[in-house]
Structure formats: C-alpha cells, structure tokens
Amino acid sequence: MGSRELKSKFHSVGAIDWDRRLFDELIPLPDGTSYNAYLIKGSEKTALLDTVDPTKEEELVAHLKELDIERIDYVVSHHAEQDHSGAIPRILKDHPEAKVVTNPKCKSMLMDLLHISDDKFTTVDDRETLSLGDKTLEFLYTPWVHWPETMSTYLREDKILFSCDFFGAHLATNDLFVKDKALVYESAKRYYAEIMMPFRAPIRKNLEKIKDLKIEMIAPSHGPVHDEPEFIFDAYRDWVSDQVKNEVVLPYVSMHGSTKRMVDHLAEALTERGIEVKQFNLTATDIGELAMALVDAATVVIASPTVLVGSHPAAVYAAYLANALRPKAKFASLIGSYGWGGKMADQITGMLSNLKAEMLQPVLVKGHPKDEDFRSLDRLADEILRKHKEQKLC
Numbered sequence: 001m002g003s004r005e006l007k008s009k010f011h012s013v014g015a016i017d018w019d020r021r022l023f024d025e026l027i028p029l030p031d032g033t034s035y036n037a038y039l040i041k042g043s044e045k046t047a048l049l050d051t052v053d054p055t056k057e058e059e060l061v062a063h064l065k066e067l068d069i070e071r072i073d074y075v076v077s078h079h080a081e082q083d084h085s086g087a088i089p090r091i092l093k094d095h096p097e098a099k100v101v102t103n104p105k106c107k108s109m110l111m112d113l114l115h116i117s118d119d120k121f122t123t124v125d126d127r128e129t130l131s132l133g134d135k136t137l138e139f140l141y142t143p144w145v146h147w148p149e150t151m152s153t154y155l156r157e158d159k160i161l162f163s164c165d166f167f168g169a170h171l172a173t174n175d176l177f178v179k180d181k182a183l184v185y186e187s188a189k190r191y192y193a194e195i196m197m198p199f200r201a202p203i204r205k206n207l208e209k210i211k212d213l214k215i216e217m218i219a220p221s222h223g224p225v226h227d228e229p230e231f232i233f234d235a236y237r238d239w240v241s242d243q244v245k246n247e248v249v250l251p252y253v254s255m256h257g258s259t260k261r262m263v264d265h266l267a268e269a270l271t272e273r274g275i276e277v278k279q280f281n282l283t284a285t286d287i288g289e290l291a292m293a294l295v296d297a298a299t300v301v302i303a304s305p306t307v308l309v310g311s312h313p314a315a316v317y318a319a320y321l322a323n324a325l326r327p328k329a330k331f332a333s334l335i336g337s338y339g340w341g342g343k344m345a346d347q348i349t350g351m352l353s354n355l356k357a358e359m360l361q362p363v364l365v366k367g368h369p370k371d372e373d374f375r376s377l378d379r380l381a382d383e384i385l386r387k388h389k390e391q392k393l394c
C-alpha cells in the first residue's frame with residue numbers, strides 16, 4: 001500500500017505490518033499492527049512525524065519517494081522506542097539537512113539507542129511551537145504511555161493531535177480512518193491493557209492536559225486515525241478511572257483436575273450470585289486477553305496446583321503479570337490444591353504487592369476437593385459478593 005492522504009498536505013507514510021504476531025517478544029498481536037508516520041508539508045518547511053520499525057524502513061522510503069519529497073527539514077520523534085524511531089538514522093542519511101525535533105529526555109534515549117549524534121537534534125520544551133510556514137506544530141509532553149519521554153504534537157491550524165502510542169491500536173487494516181469501531185475498541189483496549197495500564201495516573205493527567213484542545217482528529221502511531229475522537233476519549237476515560245466492574249478474573253492452571261474442579265465450582269457459585277466470571281486457562285490463553293480482562297474487574301482470583309513446593313510456574317507468571325500491570329482490582333484471592341504441603345499462598349500473595357487490593361481468605365485444599373472444600377469456595381463467593389455490594393457494583 002502506498003502513502004495515503006489524510007487531509008490536504010498531510011500524508012500517512014508509515015507501514016502496515018500484517019504478519020507481526022509478537023511485540024517486544026512478549027505481547028501477542030493477533031491482528032498485526034502498523035507503524036504510522038505522517039508527513040506535513042508547510043508553506044516553508046516539511047516535517048516527518050515519527051518513522052517506522054526498522055524492518056519496514058524501505059516502505060517508508062518508498063512512500064516518501066512517491067510524494068517526491070526532496071527535502072525534510074524536521075523529523076519529529078515523539079517516542080524513542082524503535083518501532084517509531086528505528087528508521088530515523090536512515091532518514092537522516094537520505095536527508096542530511098533534517099533535524100530531529102524532540103524533548104531532552106527522548107533525545108538522550110535516541111542517542112543511546114540509535115547512536116544519533118548530538119548535532120542532529122533540536123530540543124523542544126513542553127508547549128513549545130515550531131512553524132512550518134502556514135502550519136504550526138505545538139509539542140505537548142504526554143509521558144508514561146508507557147515510556148517516560150513520550151510527547152504528542154498538536155497541529156493547531158488543522159486541530160489534529162499526533163499522539164504516538166497514546167490512543168493507538170495494534171491493528172493492521174487498510175482503513176486509514178476508524179471504520180469498524182468494535183474492532184478498533186478491542187485492539188485499543190488490548191494495547192492499553194498490555195502496556196499502559198500500570199500508568200493510569202499519568203495517563204489521567206495527559207487526558208486532563210489535552211481536554212481543552214479543540215481536536216478534530218487523533219492520528220496515533222499504531223492503528224487507524226480517529227476522525228471521531230470522542231469515541232477513543234470515552235474509552236480511555238473509562239479505562240483509567242477508578243471505577244471497577246462486577247467481574248472476577250480467574251486465571252487458572254490445573255495438573256490433575258483438582259484445581260480445575262475448584263475453579264468450575266467457584267465460577268458457578270459466582271455466576272449464581274450475579275457476578276461475571278472471566279476464566280483463563282493459563283496453559284493456553286493469550287495473555288493479551290487476560291490483560292484486557294484485568295482492565296475492569298473488581299476481583300482477581302488466581303488458581304493453581306502445587307508443584308515443586310510452590311505455585312505452578314504458569315500461575316507465577318500470571319501473578320507476576322498482574323502485579324506488573326497494576327490493575328485497579330480492589331480484591332484478590334487464591335485457590336488451589338496441594339498434595340502434602342508447600343508455600344503457594346505466601347508465594348502468590350507476596351507477588352501481588354503492587355495491587356492495592358484487599359486479600360480475601362484463600363481456599364487451599366489437600367488433594368481432590370471434598371464437600372467441605374466446596375462449602376469454603378461458596379463462602380469465598382459470598383465474601384466476593386459482599387465486597388462487590390459494598391462497592392455498589394451489584
């Protein structure tokens with residue numbers, strides 16, 4: 001696909017990566033992604049906003065050739081991560097006159113990561129402007145969407161916010177603008193869940209910072225452009241709020257069926273009490289789906305058997321992930337079985353220290369669960385219901 005005109009004098013010149021299935025060797029990308037770069041031709045100067053992943057460098061170069069771009073004056077770098085910055089050295093080689101415009105923190109990271117020399121940079125402060133002649137770029141620091149240096153650019157005359165990862169979606173699509181809202185919502189939520197969720201507080205500040213700008217379009221660095229920005233604003237406001245939903249996330253692993261029997265019983269007991277349950281078999285689940293469920297749920301219950309005197313490694317991974325993602329869950333617990341002992345409860349509880357969640361009494365069972373164990377699970381379901389009612393979730 002060639003370059004695509006966003007609006008007169010603005011082109012999307014990035015690349016769509018239909019085949020990528022893993023990001024950072026960690027994050028599943030079931031729908032691929034895109035690395036969006038935008039070209040703005042002012043009456044006097046031309047600016048390229050971000051580049052692409054180095055694997056797609058030739059596509060970016062080809063798109064610029066298509067547009068007969070002879071001179072690039074500025075390469076605005078919103079974020080040092082290589083999926084957006086990785087082709088800057090190539091652009092500087094092809095356009096030695098270009099300056100990299102970014103903030104001091106991003107500059108320092110680009111020098112470390114890409115070995116770009118000091119003389120190639122022009123640094124900008126928060127809210128500083130840069131004129132392209134008839135177009136004005138205003139730079140807004142919007143950090144922690146998931147790195148500390150990230151900024152956005154507001155194109156004043158056209159009321160477009162170029163937001164980098166913020167408001168982005170890992171979605172490969174030919175649609176330049178959001179067309180299938182449900183699909184984009186899922187991809188944007190997945191992206192938020194996987195990398196931005198730990199930074200709810202700074203993201204709230206970023207939303208506050210841009211709330212008075214007149215924004216007609218949001219052009220992120222992944223996924224389609226939002227020409228109805230309220231759609232993605234509403235989604236973000238919901239995700240970063242403190243409001244939780246009447247849901248229990250139940251990641252589990254079971255070796256011989258005892259823990260699974262407990263999971264099934266607890267899930268049924270919670271469902272009977274009107275609580276939505278999202279179960280994830282940790283040996284097979286897409287961790288992105290688990291992360292998305294953690295965005296909203298009031299309660300997390302991890303279920304694990306005992307192996308090698310501790311939790312099953314798959315449950316340790318889930319606990320590590322939940323702790324790192326710092327979801328807004330208000331309650332947490334643990335269920336599982338053991339053969340002759342172990343330290344599973346202490347191990348998992350100790351791993352959830354980042355969660356500002358009240359720990360509810362775990363239910364740990366010796367061997368296959370018996371009637372009294374099922375009654376303990378019913379009591380846990382009652383306790384979760386009581387806590388959710390106190391939060392006015394049901």
Ligand code: FEO
Nearest residue numbers: 079081083084165
């Ligand atoms: Fe899309 Fe944080 O890079």
